[in-house]
Amino acid sequence: MTAQVITVTSGKGGVGKTTAVANLATALAMDGKRVVCIDGDIGLRNLDVVMGLENRIVYDIVDVIEGRCKLKQAMIRDKKYPEMYLIPAAQTRDKNAVSPSDMVRICNDLKSDSDFVIIDSPAGIERGFRNAIAAADRVLVVTNPEVSAVRDADRVVGILEAEEKGNPSLILNRLNPTLVKNNDMLSAEDVLDLLGIQLIGIVPEDENVIIGSNKGAPVVTDAKSRAGQAFRNIAKRLQGQDVPFMDLDSQSGLWSAIQKLTGRK
Amino acid sequence: MNFFTRKKSAASAKERLQLVLVHDRTDLTPAQLEALKDDLLKAISKYIEIDPDAVQIGLERDGREQRLVADIPLRSVTRNRAG
Numbered sequence: 468m469t470a471q472v473i474t475v476t477s478g479k480g481g482v483g484k485t486t487a488v489a490n491l492a493t494a495l496a497m498d499g500k501r502v503v504c505i506d507g508d509i510g511l512r513n514l515d516v517v518m519g520l521e522n523r524i525v526y527d528i529v530d531v532i533e534g535r536c537k538l539k540q541a542m543i544r545d546k547k548y549p550e551m552y553l554i555p556a557a558q559t560r561d562k563n564a565v566s567p568s569d570m571v572r573i574c575n576d577l578k579s580d581s582d583f584v585i586i587d588s589p590a591g592i593e594r595g596f597r598n599a600i601a602a603a604d605r606v607l608v609v610t611n612p613e614v615s616a617v618r619d620a621d622r623v624v625g626i627l628e629a630e631e632k633g634n635p636s637l638i639l640n641r642l643n644p645t646l647v648k649n650n651d652m653l654s655a656e657d658v659l660d661l662l663g664i665q666l667i668g669i670v671p672e673d674e675n676v677i678i679g680s681n682k683g684a685p686v687v688t689d690a691k692s693r694a695g696q697a698f699r700n701i702a703k704r705l706q707g708q709d710v711p712f713m714d715l716d717s718q719s720g721l722w723s724a725i726q727k728l729t730g731r732k
Numbered sequence: 733m734n735f736f737t738r739k740k741s742a743a744s745a746k747e748r749l750q751l752v753l754v755h756d757r758t759d760l761t762p763a764q765l766e767a768l769k770d771d772l773l774k775a776i777s778k779y780i781e782i783d784p785d786a787v788q789i790g791l792e793r794d795g796r797e798q799r800l801v802a803d804i805p806l807r808s809v810t811r812n813r814a815g
Contacts, residue, residue, distance in 0.1 A: 613745075614752075618749060618753065618756065621757070625756075649740070650740030650741075650743065651742055652742055653742050653745050653746060654742065657745075657746050660746075661750065661753060663793070
């Protein structure tokens with residue numbers, strides 16, 4: 468068994484990379500897969516808090532690279548899913564403490580004992596991003612339906628093309644179906660047409676994502692959350708399953724009930 | 733602003749992005765593209781007579797491919813000879 472290495476990147480910051488990594492990893496673990504997450508954002512680590520593992524960190528990825536600990540010692544086992552691990556970023560170092568070949572070596576060491584290695588890339592297109600994509604078998608580009616996020620995603624896709632990293636797949640995050648319906652937000656079709664890459668999932672805007680981050684419990688563990696459902700579907704697609712895209716129009720909830728009553732759709 | 737008449741913002745987002753992405757991908761500013769057009773027309777004019785006002789040159793996208801598309805109508809040569 469050899470793991471697939473998946474890098475999640477975006478160009479722009481704040482579009483939901485870390486949230487996507489935590490949720491996809493957790494969804495894969497819920498499906499019984501062995502998953503290792505790597506926080507590639509040296510100096511600005513966050514995957515640990517989003518996953519609720521911040522109190523368990525002893526060693527980090529730079530400790531592994533500089534030989535202060537074994538790889539296994541830096542792997543933090545998840546509280547709920549024993550087959551899921553996190554390798555945290557170093558907080559007091561910078562991107563230059565890691566090289567692309569370090570990442571390749573670490574991922575190769577992880578491959579034999581896991582099904583998926585998921586790397587959380589830092590924002591930007593510099594050293595940290597280059598480190599994050601170095602070992603990738605597959606790249607997922609996260610963007611929001613918003614001009615600056617789409618523009619930066621296009622830059623990243625261009626670099627991935629130039630680096631011959633294969634065809635990236637798009638996660639369109641924080642789509643607001645009501646705004647799209649009112650023609651006040653780029654639709655999934657618009658974004659796909661602009662970027663010209665394949666889609667792997669659309670995640671609707673959902674306040675449960677923030678609630679999940681607050682608790683350190685990714686939203687995929689919430690069976691009722693629509694964003695959680697979207698991430699669970701993406702995890703299935705990563706496993707090669709053909710899952711239909713969600714119908715984002717059939718929203719339940721107070722707001723759509725009001726809209727129906729007033730006839731404003 | 734009147735709710736019923738205002739232009740929907742998604743359309744202008746898409747239009748603006750289409751333009752920006754074309755220039756980002758080619759690393760060509762709108763000014764450089766204008767200079768390229770001028771040079772191209774000068775070079776062609778050395779050999780054939782063209783109608784500069786009817787010329788259309790621009791960058792187009794097809795998926796992730798970029799294309800420089802030029803539509804350059806020629807002035808009729810036979811008509812000039814007859815005269």
